[in-house]
Amino acid sequence: NAGVMQNPRHLVRRRGQEARLRCSPMKGHSHVYWYRQLPEEGLKFMVYLQKENIIDESGMPKERFSAEFPKEGPSILRIQQVVRGDSAAYFCASSPFEVAAKNIQYFGAGTRLSVL
Amino acid sequence: SQKIEQNSEALNIQEGKTATLTCNYTNYSPAYLQWYRQDPGRGPVFLLLIRENEKEKRKERLKVTFDTTLKQSLFHITASQPADSATYLCALDEGSGNTGKLIFGQGTTLQVKP
Numbered sequence: 001n002a003g004v005m006q007n008p009r010h011l012v013r014r015r016g017q018e019a020r021l022r023c024s025p026m027k028g029h030s031h032v033y034w035y036r037q038l039p040e041e042g043l044k045f046m047v048y049l050q051k052e053n054i055i056d057e058s059g060m061p062k063e064r065f066s067a068e069f070p071k072e073g074p075s076i077l078r079i080q081q082v083v084r085g086d087s088a089a090y091f092c093a094s095s096p097f098e099v100a101a102k103n104i105q106y107f108g109a110g111t112r113l114s115v116l
Numbered sequence: 117s118q119k120i121e122q123n124s125e126a127l128n129i130q131e132g133k134t135a136t137l138t139c140n141y142t143n144y145s146p147a148y149l150q151w152y153r154q155d156p157g158r159g160p161v162f163l164l165l166i167r168e169n170e171k172e173k174r175k176e177r178l179k180v181t182f183d184t185t186l187k188q189s190l191f192h193i194t195a196s197q198p199a200d201s202a203t204y205l206c207a208l209d210e211g212s213g214n215t216g217k218l219i220f221g222q223g224t225t226l227q228v229k230p
Contacts, residue, residue, distance in 0.1 A: 042222040107159030
């Protein structure tokens with residue numbers, strides 16, 4: 001059973017470029033969450049998605065950031081016009097559909113974004 | 117808003133001893149609380165979940181307690197081993213218990229010396 005797959009593992013961008021981070025949830029999981037971890041800080045919730053729906057994006061900056069989870073394919077976190085402050089580790093997590101089980105989230109290895 | 121506090125100082129203990137990590141939350145008592153392990157360069161790995169009506173939960177050498185009066189959870193690793201060295205994160209759901217939006221503490225780094 002493959003776990004949550006994130007790619008790329010490392011991504012280097014120059015200021016002003018776009019960053020696209022991909023996440024394939026565990027098989028059978030229909031909920032996807034994105035978190036950001038800045039150096040020396042804890043994980044911060046960004047967005048919660050189900051297939052084709054954004055459930056909660058309260059943790060995501062209003063500008064430059066967007067997320068989607070299409071009917072087919074991985075979830076994408078997109079950062080436009082990156083700035084140095086976007087440098088961080090971005091983690092994706094997934095959980096099953098069943099309500100009782102969806103409290104537990106399974107994390108990918110993360111994408112480390114470096115903005116030069 | 118809900119906040120989680122974990123001891124930011126690293127915990128250094130000798131192999132074979134019991135490690136005890138603390139997680140305090142500041143606001144309403146959550147429906148459940150979780151503990152995760154994170155190794156350098158990796159994503160968090162779920163360890164244990166304890167519900168508000170449970171006082172204690174065990175899994176092999178791990179034990180978690182939940183005291184809603186003190187607004188505190190304790191995480192114990194008995195007979196600790198160097199392989200237990202990692203950062204341990206406490207997490208709870210921001211809302212009434214099922215929003216999916218987890219709030220994490222900063223984590224406590226445990227170093228077990230042989």
